Amino acid sequence: MSVTERRRTSARRESLLGDQPGAFASARFVRITPMKARRVVDMVRGLPVEDALALLQFAPQAAAETVYKVVESAVANAETTESLDASSLVVSVARVDEGPTMKRWRPRAQGRATRINKRTSHITIAVQPADVSPAKKGRTA
Numbered sequence: 001m002s003v004t005e006r007r008r009t010s011a012r013r014e015s016l017l018g019d020q021p022g023a024f025a026s027a028r029f030v031r032i033t034p035m036k037a038r039r040v041v042d043m044v045r046g047l048p049v050e051d052a053l054a055l056l057q058f059a060p061q062a063a064a065e066t067v068y069k070v071v072e073s074a075v076a077n078a079e080t081t082e083s084l085d086a087s088s089l090v091v092s093v094a095r096v097d098e099g100p101t102m103k104r105w106r107p108r109a110q111g112r113a114t115r116i117n118k119r120t121s122h123i124t125i126a127v128q129p130a131d132v133s134p135a136k137k138g139r140t141a
Contacts, residue, residue: 012024017092021084021128022126023074023126024126025077025124026122027066029120030121031118032063032120033121036062037067037121039063041063045093047091049089053068053071056071067123067125071125071127094126095124096123097122097124103116103117
């Protein structure tokens with residue numbers, strides 16, 4: 001489906017997919033540090049959706065559950081809005097951005113305090129049909 005056929009194209013969709021077919025999903029303000037989430041996202045980037053879901057289902061990392069849900073949501077969006085076949089989809093864009101950091105204080109010896117940073121993440125996954133070349137956005141793996 002081209003951009004001209006759409007009534008309205010969001011800037012986020014344009015930056016992730018351009019005018020190529022596909023869909024995306026994101027989870028924002030997830031209470032996982034971006035560095036830990038990127039380890040999981042790097043495993044599934046470029047994989048077919050079925051392989052990515054199987055890998056995430058048995059991955060021991062805590063972030064795997066959240067990334068699994070985002071991939072499932074992106075596939076559901078592709079099936080519903082774009083009428084794409086789920087078996088032909090590939091994870092084309094997988095990105096983890098840093099969200100806001102909650103600052104907390106921990107008491108230390110002699111009346112001092114140290115800051116504890118509780119980091120959050122924004123996880124974005126885009127899926128496209130396998131025959132379409134992946135968008136050249138973000139990090140290449």
